[in-house]
Amino acid sequence: MSSAPGVNYLNEKSGLWSWLTTLDHKRIGIMYMISVLSFFAIGGAFAMLIRWELFGAGKNIVDAATYNQFMTFHGAIMTFMVIIPGVPAFLGNFFLPLMIGAKDVAFPRVNLLSWYCLMVGAAISFWSLFYHGADTGWTFYTPYSIQTDNGTTWLVAGAFVMGFSSILTGLNFIVTVHKLRAPGMTFFRMPLFIWGLYSTAVIQVLATPVLGITLLLLIAERTMNIGIFDPAMGGDPVLFQHFFWFYSHPAVYIMILPAMGIISELITCYSKKTIFGYRAIAWSSIGIAAVSFFVWGHHMFVSGQSEVAGIVFSFLTMLVGVPTAIKTFNWVATLYKGSIEFSAPMLFALGFIFLFTIGGVTGIMLAVTAVDVHFHDTYFVVAHFHYVMVGGTLMAITGGIYHWLPKMFGKMYNEGVARFSFVLIFIGFNVTFFPQFVLGAMGMPRRYYDYLPAFEPLNKVSSLGAWTIGVGFLFALYVVVDCILRGKKAPDNPWGAKTLEWQTSSPPPHENFTTQPVVTGGPYEYR
Amino acid sequence: MSGPNEHHIVPLKTFLGVFATLMFLTVMTVVVAQFHFGAWNTVVAMAIASLKAFFVLAYFMHLKYDDKVFLVGFLLSIFFLIVMYFFSVLDISTRPVLNGIL
Amino acid sequence: MSTANTTEYHHHTAHHFDSADAEYRASKLGLWVFLMTEILMFGGLFVGYIIYHQKMPETFAAGSKFLDWKLGSLNTVILIFSSLTMALSIYYAQIGKKAMVLYNLYITFFCGVGFMVVKSIEYSHKIHDGLLPGSLFHHAAEAGSAGVAHLPIYFSFYFVMTGLHGSHVLVGMGLIAWLIVRAHKGHFGPQYYTPLECVGLFWHLVDLIWIYLFPLLYLVG
Numbered sequence: 001m002s003s004a005p006g007v008n009y010l011n012e013k014s015g016l017w018s019w020l021t022t023l024d025h026k027r028i029g030i031m032y033m034i035s036v037l038s039f040f041a042i043g044g045a046f047a048m049l050i051r052w053e054l055f056g057a058g059k060n061i062v063d064a065a066t067y068n069q070f071m072t073f074h075g076a077i078m079t080f081m082v083i084i085p086g087v088p089a090f091l092g093n094f095f096l097p098l099m100i101g102a103k104d105v106a107f108p109r110v111n112l113l114s115w116y117c118l119m120v121g122a123a124i125s126f127w128s129l130f131y132h133g134a135d136t137g138w139t140f141y142t143p144y145s146i147q148t149d150n151g152t153t154w155l156v157a158g159a160f161v162m163g164f165s166s167i168l169t170g171l172n173f174i175v176t177v178h179k180l181r182a183p184g185m186t187f188f189r190m191p192l193f194i195w196g197l198y199s200t201a202v203i204q205v206l207a208t209p210v211l212g213i214t215l216l217l218l219i220a221e222r223t224m225n226i227g228i229f230d231p232a233m234g235g236d237p238v239l240f241q242h243f244f245w246f247y248s249h250p251a252v253y254i255m256i257l258p259a260m261g262i263i264s265e266l267i268t269c270y271s272k273k274t275i276f277g278y279r280a281i282a283w284s285s286i287g288i289a290a291v292s293f294f295v296w297g298h299h300m301f302v303s304g305q306s307e308v309a310g311i312v313f314s315f316l317t318m319l320v321g322v323p324t325a326i327k328t329f330n331w332v333a334t335l336y337k338g339s340i341e342f343s344a345p346m347l348f349a350l351g352f353i354f355l356f357t358i359g360g361v362t363g364i365m366l367a368v369t370a371v372d373v374h375f376h377d378t379y380f381v382v383a384h385f386h387y388v389m390v391g392g393t394l395m396a397i398t399g400g401i402y403h404w405l406p407k408m409f410g411k412m413y414n415e416g417v418a419r420f421s422f423v424l425i426f427i428g429f430n431v432t433f434f435p436q437f438v439l440g441a442m443g444m445p446r447r448y449y450d451y452l453p454a455f456e457p458l459n460k461v462s463s464l465g466a467w468t469i470g471v472g473f474l475f476a477l478y479v480v481v482d483c484i485l486r487g488k489k490a491p492d493n494p495w496g497a498k499t500l501e502w503q504t505s506s507p508p509p510h511e512n513f514t515t516q517p518v519v520t521g522g523p524y525e526y527r
Numbered sequence: 528m529s530g531p532n533e534h535h536i537v538p539l540k541t542f543l544g545v546f547a548t549l550m551f552l553t554v555m556t557v558v559v560a561q562f563h564f565g566a567w568n569t570v571v572a573m574a575i576a577s578l579k580a581f582f583v584l585a586y587f588m589h590l591k592y593d594d595k596v597f598l599v600g601f602l603l604s605i606f607f608l609i610v611m612y613f614f615s616v617l618d619i620s621t622r623p624v625l626n627g628i629l
Numbered sequence: 630m631s632t633a634n635t636t637e638y639h640h641h642t643a644h645h646f647d648s649a650d651a652e653y654r655a656s657k658l659g660l661w662v663f664l665m666t667e668i669l670m671f672g673g674l675f676v677g678y679i680i681y682h683q684k685m686p687e688t689f690a691a692g693s694k695f696l697d698w699k700l701g702s703l704n705t706v707i708l709i710f711s712s713l714t715m716a717l718s719i720y721y722a723q724i725g726k727k728a729m730v731l732y733n734l735y736i737t738f739f740c741g742v743g744f745m746v747v748k749s750i751e752y753s754h755k756i757h758d759g760l761l762p763g764s765l766f767h768h769a770a771e772a773g774s775a776g777v778a779h780l781p782i783y784f785s786f787y788f789v790m791t792g793l794h795g796s797h798v799l800v801g802m803g804l805i806a807w808l809i810v811r812a813h814k815g816h817f818g819p820q821y822y823t824p825l826e827c828v829g830l831f832w833h834l835v836d837l838i839w840i841y842l843f844p845l846l847y848l849v850g
Contacts, residue, residue: 103645106655171662178596179655180645205662206607209670217677217789226763226785228677233763234685234779242615243673293610297618309618511644536723537716546713553705557698560848569682572844579840587716587833594654597661604665608672615680 008410008507023108024510028115029094030408035118036082036090037477043077044470046070051432051466057453064449068135071447075138076155080162081122083393084251087258088204089114089169091400092197094408096173098501098508099191101182101517106175110168117165125158127151137447139248142229142240146221153222160215163208166254170204173197182500184519188279191499191523195282196261199289203250203257207293211247214240238304245296253292255389257285259396260327263349266399267331268524269497270346271338275524277330284323291319301369302376310369317367324360328353343495344418348399351426355391359384362437377447380440383433390469391429398425398476405480406494410507411487413479421475428468435462499523535592545586552579638814640821653823660827664834667797671838674793678786678845685779692783693847695760695768697751701847704747705839711740712836715805715829722822730825731812734805737832741802748795755784762788787846794842797835804828 009026019027050070053060062070093111097104105111128134128151136145136152145152177198181190190198218240220226227233229240268275275281297305297313331353340346362384366372375381398421405413435458440446444455451459493502504513556575564571585591590598646652682689718733759767766781808828811817817825 106645107659108643108645110659167666171659171666174662175655175659178658179651205666206604206669209666210611210673213670213673216793220762220785220789224763224765226789227779227782228681228785228789230763234681234688234782236619236680236684238618239615239677239680242611242618243677246611246673293607294614297614300618304622305618306621308621309614312617313614534723537720539717539720542713542716542720546709549709550706553702553709556844556848557702560698560844566686569849572849573841576841576844580837583712583833583837583840587712587836588830593657596658600661600665601668604668604672608669608676611673612676612679615676616683619680619684 007509008505009510010409010507012510021112023104023112025093025097025105025108025111026408026508026512028108028111029090029092031115032085032090032093032118033408035115035122036086037480039077039081039122040086040473041477043074043082044473046074046077047466048470050074051463053449054451054459055463056460057451057456059450065135067449068447069133072134072137072155076125076134076159078389079138079251079255080125080159081118083255083389084162084166085118085169086255086393086397087262087400088173088197088200088254089118089165091262091397091404092173092200092258093169095404095501096176096194096197097180098407098504098512099194099499100177100180100185101500101513101519102176102180103511103513104180105172106180107172111172114165114168114172117168118162121158121161121163121165123158124161125155128154128158139244140215140218141244142218142221142237143231145218146225146230153219156215156218156222160212160219163212163215166204167208167212170201170208173201174205177201182517182519186519188282189519189522190282191261192264192275192278192281192285193258193261195285196258196264199285200254200257202286203254203289203292207247207250207254210243211251214243214247217243238300241300241303241305242296245299246293249296249299250289250292252385252388253288255393257288259352259393260285262396262400262403263331263352264327265497265499266345266349266403267334268526269403269495270341270343270349271335272341272496272526273334273338274522274526275330276333276336277326278522278524280326281330284326287323287326288320291316291323295320298367298372301372307369314367314369318364321360321364328357328360342419343402344413344415344422345399345403347419347422347426348395348402351422352392352395352399355387355395355426355429359387359391362387375440377445378440379436379444379446382446383436383440386433386436391433395425398422398473401476401480403495404501405483405487406490407501407506407508409484409487410490410505411483412490412494413483413487417475417482418479421472421479424472424475425469428465428470428472431465432462432469433465435459435465498525535589537586537589537592541586545582548582549579552582638816638818638821640816640823649821653826656823656827657830660830664830667834671790671793674786674790675841675845678790681782681786682845682849685777685782688777688779689783689849691777692780692787693849695755695758696787696847697754698847700747700751701843704744705843707740707743707747708836708839711737711744712833714740715832718808719822719825719829722817722825723819725819727812727815727818730817731809734809734812738802738805738809741798741805744798745795745802748791748798755787760784790842790846794835794838797838801828801832801835804831 009024019031022028053062053067131151131154133150134152134155135150136148140156177194217228221229228235229237231237264275264281295313295317297309298317301310366375366381366384402413402418439455439458442455444451490506492506500517503517552575556572559571559575560568642649642652646655714733714736718730718737721729721733755761762785763781766784805828808824811824
């Protein structure tokens with residue numbers, strides 16, 4: 001089925017219905033893009049409100065109960081609706097089949113179903129707002145999550161349904177990578193983004209079901225009081241944390257691994273140089289995925305977990321540093337003597353390396369039990385994971401969106417504004433979160449509505465930084481919308497990239513390639 | 528032309544044999560449970576259940592004949608369950624105060 | 630019957646697969662990955678069960694006395710038999726005996742019905758006696774004769790585990806009903822039996838979980 005020239009996946013059919021019933025992975029990717037960006041706007045708005053409330057000590061805009069809701073919804077939206085589906089379901093959906101030379105993902109209907117799961121799950125989550133919201137934080141820790149009298153059940157049920165979305169995406173990717181690679185595309189000729197997505201998919205499939213059963217038990221606990229996590233009935237509330245983190249620690253690698261894949265693509269493309277240590281980066285993705293299952297107890301050092309388990313988890317956690325450092329060193333080695341082009345995506349990639357290194361090294365600090373006892377549940381932890389999740393994943397997503405916009409929509413974006421958005425986000429980010437390291441070290445507890453007057457100056461700085469990030473992302477949004485509406489026509493391969501998605505037209509036709517590509521070499525044969 | 532024709536067909540006799548074995552093992556499970564070995568009861572019951580699981584997996588679910596990637600996937604999921612059990616128990620069994628307050 | 634329908638059904642391979650065989654293999658891999666998620670979901674419950682069982686063995690022993698091992702054994706036999714007929718339906722599809730495919734699917738389906746009937750008898754006894762999960766528990770044994778702490782938590786596990794398993798049996802029955810409809814239309818033969826194989830794998834997994842649930846809940850004590 002060859003399509004006429006000028007016909008692509010965007011214009012071959014029209015009307016809202018053709019989108020809502022589409023089986024084309026590219027269209028589903030775009031639907032994910034719209035949903036994820038909308039959720040990001042909502043979650044981001046909550047972040048702005050949180051920082052507004054924390055601008056000064058005491059009450060600024062809302063009371064403590066409302067603040068707890070802001071904090072819970074910011075966390076739950078950003079994890080379950082933005083960062084987890086952000087890279088795999090949005091960029092991965094669009095580019096995984098293109099990059100391995102397939103016509104679609106293995107199960108297109110399942111792919112569409114996963115989008116509807118996310119939508120239904122999100123709707124159920126927001127439904128909790130009609131029951132006075134939820135105030136447990138995104139971790140739903142027992143026993144508070146059992147006792148609190150509000151819409152927590154709805155938020156938990158929503159997260160449960162969104163888990164299906166994540167599982168189905170992972171399942172699809174595993175089968176697609178195994179069964180639909182183009183002729184000649186061996187495992188070690190796959191782009192590193194695909195390796196990142198594949199490792200992520202394995203985690204999604206193996207870890208998410210445990211979250212599912214944990215949340216199901218929590219719902220049963222709240223509705224029928226079954227007592228499995230209730231000490232009064234012989235239950236063990238710490239077991240909830242074990243079950244929760246068995247998923248949720250690997251889940252932070254669901255968030256970061258595909259982002260690392262994007263960075264591998266960006267670094268090699270904008271250095272015009274073959275990636276250094278391809279196999280090491282590929283294997284380190286699998287390594288991170290494997291190690292991620294052995295370290296969850298480091299979230300529980302002060303939760304009543306035994307010291308023996310704490311020591312074991314502490315040692316295992318430091319292992320994560322090894323494959324992560326392998327990636328970082330290889331990226332830096334790739335830059336060495338490359339023809340580096342400081343375009344917007346590359347700036348985000350370099351920003352990623354800088355911020356992610358800070359986030360990673362503070363993570364190793366937190367893995368030391370003696371240090372963690374002091375830092376636990378302080379702003380030091382908040383700063384650490386925002387350096388990884390925002391400084392890492394969101395930087396990578398933004399860079400990836402800029403990099404692939406010409407392919408997705410066939411239009412060029414405004415380079416100047418895009419670079420300006422990087423400057424705002426990068427500076428704003430450090431202004432927001434670096435002071436939080438200091439605040440945490442001074443002992444300011446996280447999640448609290450109020451703080452001692454001594455913490456006020458740094459909190460003001462942090463809030464100003466947060467609003468700078470907000471403005472930066474508004475500029476980024478402008479770049480995307482401007483590109484789609486008014487962008488100049490893009491050539492098929494504007495960056496001179498070597499991976500397969502750039503070898504087809506921009507935007508790609510319905511079945512991705514007019515002739516079946518045959519692969520004869522590695523993914524990054526620059527020089 | 529390669530088609531489903533070349534897929535392995537397990538003979539009828541094998542299926543019936545597996546079914547008979549499973550029935551026998553079910554009876555064994557019930558009989559063994561009548562004796563009291565203390566803690567060993569659980570071990571014996573789980574051993575028999577695992578033997579039954581082996582027959583179901585190998586023959587009814589064709590793992591013995593199929594692509595080995597399925598077997599790897601299955602073992603991987605069992606492995607991570609053991610990891611989950613091991614570390615949870617590592618914590619619970621080494622807490623200074625045991626069943627008393629927990 | 631199906632033999633009356635002489636028009637040969639031809640399955641169309643989806644556009645993104647090279648061959649029918651590639652589609653068959655991909656479907657099976659997808660189903661196995663799905664089974665892995667099922668194993669981990671039920672596995673989470675099993676891990677919880679074993680931990681609590683080790684922590685309070687007397688409670689679990691006392692709890693299992695309230696279950697009827699005869700009904701449990703009956704359900705075990707029913708499910709294993711249904712697994713056999715499910716496997717046979719695939720076997721007959723492979724050798725092209727369409728009528729036998731249909732018979733075996735019907736037997737499998739009614740085994741599922743039988744399982745659920747036995748299960749509902751058990752449930753109604755438990756509900757009648759007040760042997761319910763957590764704070765719903767109101768059986769006289771709690772304070773009196775059994776004399777073990779936290780008996781309700783055993784029934785929390787009993788209802789959550791068998792409930793989740795039972796819901797899988799119901800889903801499996803729905804899928805088998807769908808297979809029966811398609812088998813009536815003569816869709817399955819040596820060239821195409823992917824849905825049979827996939828639903829079969831799911832049904833065997835449901836059986837597999839019961840193989841562990843039965844001794845854990847009914848017999849260990």
